[in-house]
Amino acid sequence: MDTHDFDLFVIGAGSAGVRAARVAARHGARVAIAEDDKVGGTCVLRGCVPKKLFVHAAHFADELEDSVGFGWTTKGVSFDWPTLRDNVTADTDWLSGVYIRNLEKAGAELIRSRAVIEDAHRVRLVGEDRSVTTRYILIATGGRPDLDRMIGGVERAIVSDDVFHLRQLPRRIVIVGGGYVALEFAGVFNAFGVETTIVHRGAELLRGFDADIRKSVHATLQHRGVDVICGDKLARIEEDGRGLVATTHGGRRLEAGEVLLAIGRLPNTEGIGLEKVGVVVGADRRIAVNEYCRTSVENIYAVGDVTNRFQLTPVAIREGEAVAETLFGGRPTVVDHAAIPTAVFSQPEVGTVGLTEEAAKAAHAAVDIYKANFKPLHHRVAGRDERMLLKLVVDAQTDIVLGFHAIGLGAAEMAQLVAVAIKAGATKADFDATVALHPTQSEEIVTMRSPVERYRAPISLPEPAPAK
């Protein structure tokens, strides 16, 4: 008989940890899960959920503006930040409660304490000044916003966690970063009437996304009044008595009520006993795992943002579940990380799945590109000067659809559905055979008939033999 206090000890009650704990407990394992903050983690408390609620709030600005073309009068309409902030906090607190109840129902023991690994089978509960023993340990400690210490006065900046608790909206904000978090908050603040500037060190926003989408996002943000500065870095943040002044290496002086750093996230791998027990961490400080989420130590597993894979909630949840199934469900489970759909909830939003045009051309000898670039019906009457872009990337040799990229109304919802087709290996002929649903934006996905570009990799001929 196993003499440990628990079969599984989970460190961190975020998306990944909670799912693993619940599934393992349902399989009859004796499970404990430690959390040193509110239960729910980044997604529920300071990520996807409150962010998406802010994005919903921002959409009303567009809808009010657009409604005039449809005959509505909107005079006297105003926005109250504390109402939104407090309603969102109440909702995330409620969700945190749901997570707690679900853990209880599953029979997992929730321990409100910071947990640190003492040895491969022993965890210290710092808040309770005691240790427990366990057969397996699962590290699900997530991540936190990165701070660029090279920026002078960086302590004056806020990070994404702080946005959800701002006492008041600033009149101006400088957002540092060019990834999805920076762009989503830029859209939100801009919609709330905050003068918004993005400073991004790269040549273009949204590294890793399809080039057409990157260009389109950039242009639309600017069109909506966001000042986008690429190829420059923040040097320092100072106070001048009236507010903050952010100065860039390129010599720009930007006055702002707040400076938001959205430059990426660091994994929570420090101070949890990894070195002591021999868990290997990569150069990016993330925990290296095998396909079963096992670390370099036999009985210690890691899932979610703390590992070196994708930092997305559904991925974290899948990984947590896979570990529980592998260890206690009698079903060794590997998470398939291919063709994961993802969105940027900017204004307008981006949805994407599969290979970008650039990645497809690098990996395939023949690639056809299909694009639909149009003004949605809604925008014509609304008088909104914005277009939608839908794009399919197709392997011209097999006809298999490799990638889908969209910007505009409903792009994220589209990406989720096209992901099913891509996962199923659908061909362009399958898309063509599907009857359009009219009138929608997404009907364009099945009505793109001719490629706008036919890429064929240059054939490399063998070197001619040297003349004798």
Ligand SMILES: Cc1cc2nc3c(=O)[nH]c(=O)nc-3n(C[C@H](O)[C@H](O)[C@H](O)COP(=O)(O)OP(=O)(O)OC[C@H]3O[C@@H](n4cnc5c(N)ncnc54)[C@H](O)[C@@H]3O)c2cc1C
């Ligand atoms: C602003 C923002 C927006 C986002 N939007 C999206 C989105 O739209 N879609 C999407 O898919 N993803 C989004 N993400 C990413 C998503 O939130 C994360 O991928 C996901 O939450 C990771 O889950 P996790 O369980 O790995 O970590 P977390 O949810 O971070 O959970 C880790 C938990 O461990 C706890 N912990 C840490 N150390 C210890 C310790 N030693 N002892 C006890 N407890 C500890 C932490 O307090 C935390 O609760 C967003 C992230 C941010 C920041």
